[in-house]
Amino acid sequence: MSTEEVLAIIPAYNEESTIAQVINSLREEGLSRIVVVDDGSSDSTATEAARAGAKVLRHIMNRGPGAATQTGLDYARRTSAPCAVTIDADYQHDPKDVELLLDAVREDGADMVIGNRFMKGTNYIPGSRVLYNALANVATYLFSPHWVSDTQSGYKAFSRKAIERLRLSHDGFAFCSEIIIKAQRARLRIAEVPIRVNYSPETIRKGQGLGTGVRTLANLVQGYILK
Amino acid sequence: MNGLEIYQIVVPVIALLFLAYTVVMYLRGRSSAFEMVSWMLIWGLAILLALLPDAVTNFIADVFGIKSNVNAIIFLGLGILFFLQFHLYMLVRRQNIIITELVRKLALRDEEGRSGNS
Numbered sequence: 199m200s201t202e203e204v205l206a207i208i209p210a211y212n213e214e215s216t217i218a219q220v221i222n223s224l225r226e227e228g229l230s231r232i233v234v235v236d237d238g239s240s241d242s243t244a245t246e247a248a249r250a251g252a253k254v255l256r257h258i259m260n261r262g263p264g265a266a267t268q269t270g271l272d273y274a275r276r277t278s279a280p281c282a283v284t285i286d287a288d289y290q291h292d293p294k295d296v297e298l299l300l301d302a303v304r305e306d307g308a309d310m311v312i313g314n315r316f317m318k319g320t321n322y323i324p325g326s327r328v329l330y331n332a333l334a335n336v337a338t339y340l341f342s343p344h345w346v347s348d349t350q351s352g353y354k355a356f357s358r359k360a361i362e363r364l365r366l367s368h369d370g371f372a373f374c375s376e377i378i379i380k381a382q383r384a385r386l387r388i389a390e391v392p393i394r395v396n397y398s399p400e401t402i403r404k405g406q407g408l409g410t411g412v413r414t415l416a417n418l419v420q421g422y423i424l425k
Numbered sequence: 426m427n428g429l430e431i432y433q434i435v436v437p438v439i440a441l442l443f444l445a446y447t448v449v450m451y452l453r454g455r456s457s458a459f460e461m462v463s464w465m466l467i468w469g470l471a472i473l474l475a476l477l478p479d480a481v482t483n484f485i486a487d488v489f490g491i492k493s494n495v496n497a498i499i500f501l502g503l504g505i506l507f508f509l510q511f512h513l514y515m516l517v518r519r520q521n522i523i524i525t526e527l528v529r530k531l532a533l534r535d536e537e538g539r540s541g542n543s
Contacts, residue, residue: 367522
């Protein structure tokens with residue numbers, strides 16, 4: 199499987215200032231199949247993405263990152279992508295790390311590879327994010343016996359088997375934990391590789407905080423009880 | 426009708442209006458027979474409770490084995506409210522799931538249409 203065949207999925211919500219940069223950087227890394235799932239943005243994210251040459255799937259209204267990721271995975275399934283990579287639209291992930299994630303699928307036989315922001319000591323990560331992530335890791339571990347040290351990372355790679363088997367039901371950020379729990383239940387091989395991360399003020403403003411964390415935990419518990 | 430309190434007139438009148446509204450909604454095809462009967466039971470209970478407060482609350486207290494009729498009616502009211510709250514919560518949750526499904530399917534269908542046309 200060559201890098202050209204890999205489908206890059208970019209869930210995006212109001213990311214007009216960075217989306218083209220992410221698409222162009224991915225292309226420089228050899229990815230030619232790029233799909234942006236515009237999650238009901240009110241700005242020109244979809245136009246910018248299309249102008250940069252990506253295929254754009256448009257949610258007519260905002261449904262959350264989980265819903266956008268699931269739409270991307272559905273598209274990967276429909277188009278028989280042999281492998282898919284999800285990456286955040288705010289340019290916090292370095293597209294150069296995509297080969298690390300893909301190698302874990304191609305060479306190590308992993309089904310789901312998580313780009314881990316904490317394995318690289320040089321990354322600057324705000325304290326609130328570290329705390330939120332630690333709580334989310336523990337919450338995820340309560341539902342899945344597989345310990346993952348960066349459960350909330352949006353930079354992931356999926357094998358064909360994972361694309362076929364994973365079906366998400368959480369619309370919001372709880373999908374990050376849900377995907378790990380479901381991968382574990384589907385007996386998929388989960389791996390983590392170190393990635394670089396760049397937190398811009400915009401990324402910090404828009405990302406997950408403790409409030410999101412509490413909602414995520416409530417959603418997980420609710421999903422577990424009412425499944 | 427001697428010695429009726431004001432609420433014993435106001436509550437049945439309001440309840441009767443809602444009863445009539447429930448029947449009209451059913452006749453216009455906007456609600457099911459089950460919904461009409463359910464609402465008729467609720468408004469009927471409200472009328473009974475207003476007209477015969479002691480008899481109804483003592484009966485409820487006896488049925489549930491609660492000594493005080495006031496406590497019995499409070500517990501019953503809370504129980505009904507929690508049930509309705511849970512019912513509404515499940516409805517909203519279901520609607521959310523349906524909306525997301527719809528939004529996602531539309532996105533994929535639109536893309537298929539564009540690919541087919543190009």
